[in-house]
Amino acid sequence: MRVTYPDYYETFHCIGSACKDNCCIGWEIDVDPVSAARYQAADAELGQRLREGIQWDDPPYFKRKEKERCCFLNEQNLCDIQCALGEEGLCEICRQHPRFHEWFGDYKESGLGLCCEAVGALLFSREEPVSFVQADIPEPPDEDEPDKRLLQAVLRIRETAFGIAQDRGLPMGIRLCLLMELAQASQFCLDRENMKCLDQVCSQFSLIQCRREMGGIVRLEEGSALEETWRDMLRFLRHQTPLESSWPERIRRLEENVSRLLSQARDFSNILKGRIQEVEHLAVYFLYRYLLKAAYDGDVLSKIGFAVTSCLTVGLMAVERWQETGDFTMEDHIQLAKDYSKQVEYDLDNVTGLMEAMWCEPWADVSHLTGMCISLFPPDKEKGC
Numbered sequence: 431m432r433v434t435y436p437d438y439y440e441t442f443h444c445i446g447s448a449c450k451d452n453c454c455i456g457w458e459i460d461v462d463p464v465s466a467a468r469y470q471a472a473d474a475e476l477g478q479r480l481r482e483g484i485q486w487d488d489p490p491y492f493k494r495k496e497k498e499r500c501c502f503l504n505e506q507n508l509c510d511i512q513c514a515l516g517e518e519g520l521c522e523i524c525r526q527h528p529r530f531h532e533w534f535g536d537y538k539e540s541g542l543g544l545c546c547e548a549v550g551a552l553l554f555s556r557e558e559p560v561s562f563v564q565a566d567i568p569e570p571p572d573e574d575e576p577d578k579r580l581l582q583a584v585l586r587i588r589e590t591a592f593g594i595a596q597d598r599g600l601p602m603g604i605r606l607c608l609l610m611e612l613a614q615a616s617q618f619c620l621d622r623e624n625m626k627c628l629d630q631v632c633s634q635f636s637l638i639q640c641r642r643e644m645g646g647i648v649r650l651e652e653g654s655a656l657e658e659t660w661r662d663m664l665r666f667l668r669h670q671t672p673l674e675s676s677w678p679e680r681i682r683r684l685e686e687n688v689s690r691l692l693s694q695a696r697d698f699s700n701i702l703k704g705r706i707q708e709v710e711h712l713a714v715y716f717l718y719r720y721l722l723k724a725a726y727d728g729d730v731l732s733k734i735g736f737a738v739t740s741c742l743t744v745g746l747m748a749v750e751r752w753q754e755t756g757d758f759t760m761e762d763h764i765q766l767a768k769d770y771s772k773q774v775e776y777d778l779d780n781v782t783g784l785m786e787a788m789w790c791e792p793w794a795d796v797s798h799l800t801g802m803c804i805s806l807f808p809p810d811k812e813k814g815c
Contacts, residue, residue: 431569435540436718437561438552442529445548447507451768453527453546454500454509456674461490465521476514534725535575538567541719544712544771550764553715554708559596562718576725580620583628587616587730588721590632595713597641602706603807604645606713606738607800608635611644613734614796620728645809656801660688660746662793663802667743670780677773684746691749696808698749701758708763709741709807716740720781735788736781738799744770745806 461469461484469480483501484490493501502510511519518525528546532539542549553560594600594608612635619628634640664685668678684691702709716737724730747766752758774780788794 431536431538431567431571432564433538433540433567433569434562434564436542437563438556439540439542439563442542442549442552449507450547451772452499452503452507454503454507456498457500458494459492459500459521459523461492462522463489466490469521476511480511530719532722533572533574534581534722535578536571537581538569538572539718539722541715543719543775544715544767545776547764547768550767553711554760554764554767556711557707559598559707560711560714560718579625580728581722581725583620583625584722584725584730586628586632587612587724588717590635591717591721591734592714593636594641595710595717597638598707598710599638600641600645601807601809602709603804603809605710606741606803606807608641608644609713609717609734609738610796610799610803611635613731617729617731620730656805657689657692659793659798660692660802660805661685662791663739663742664688664746666787666791666793667774667784670774670783671777673773673777677769680747680769684750687750688746691746691753692805694749694753695806698752698758699808701752702748705760708760709745712744712767713737713741719775720785729785732785732788735794735799736785738803739784739788739794740770740774742799742802742806749806 466484466489469477469484471477472480479502483493485493495501500509504510504513509520509524511524528543528549530541530543542552544550544553591609591612594605594612597605600608612631615631615635616628619625619631635644664681668681668685672678717734720736721730721733724733744763744766747770748758748763751762751766755762774784792798
């Protein structure tokens, strides 16, 4: 099997007790069948603790104690199971987190989720563009295989999207706008199963001069209509299922203050000067994690729209953080991206709902999303990076 992963993937390691937001706190951690059987058969004192510390539902999961802590998380914020049995003694989800994997027949992709602050540090601390590594691994193909022609088409679209997102000769707002234009044009071709048309679209968006020309004609939607579009998007996010009870209130504050926040976007762009690659890395992360799923349903519009909407939401949260504190550090960015990832990405209903919104919510129309991109990342104050 062929596998692809980001170039920083193999450098990740858990920072354990140094983590500010431990993944063993606040999460319901399911136990896979193989691990459950092993824990059922464990002997001695730890075996008894394991059997008592698991809620034997379908699926079984670890019980939580005060402050939503996993019952095996000790006072040093270390896992008693790992301390006693080593990493191989962990259940599948604990051993893999925050890694994620996607299978496409004889092709696999792996990555690291942004809900982990150590991953955010790896991603945002780098100045160079993210690249991807490929290797052959001794793993059998997955039985659920997409149409190979569609898979190759979506891979081509994603490679084009990476090129746009990482084009540092363009302002970030323009890059996000062009991603939405690519999504719309590519979807038009896929809907008609016109691969020749798709080749032409990808070729056009891959040419640097064409991107410059397309970026030069983007127009900003003005005034109250744009602000209302932002509020509609935030209202949609606020009504999704929260992992933490404080999340809807955080989104409500953005909704309430959107006019003031957008009025400061130009000044905030100066704060990010020299660090705009952090937004670029965020866009590439979402494109990598979600766009290839379109190989199964042919829907690239919703995946690219999800990526752009995610960048917009984290970006507006960043403006708010800067206004509240008078500063915006890389650590702030890592924290906000982690919060968003945790609340949205790690609830499948939230991800699905946001993707479906790209087809039916007025605020998700390409013209509205591009307007929001330019309002948050104004191009006349940014010269690329």
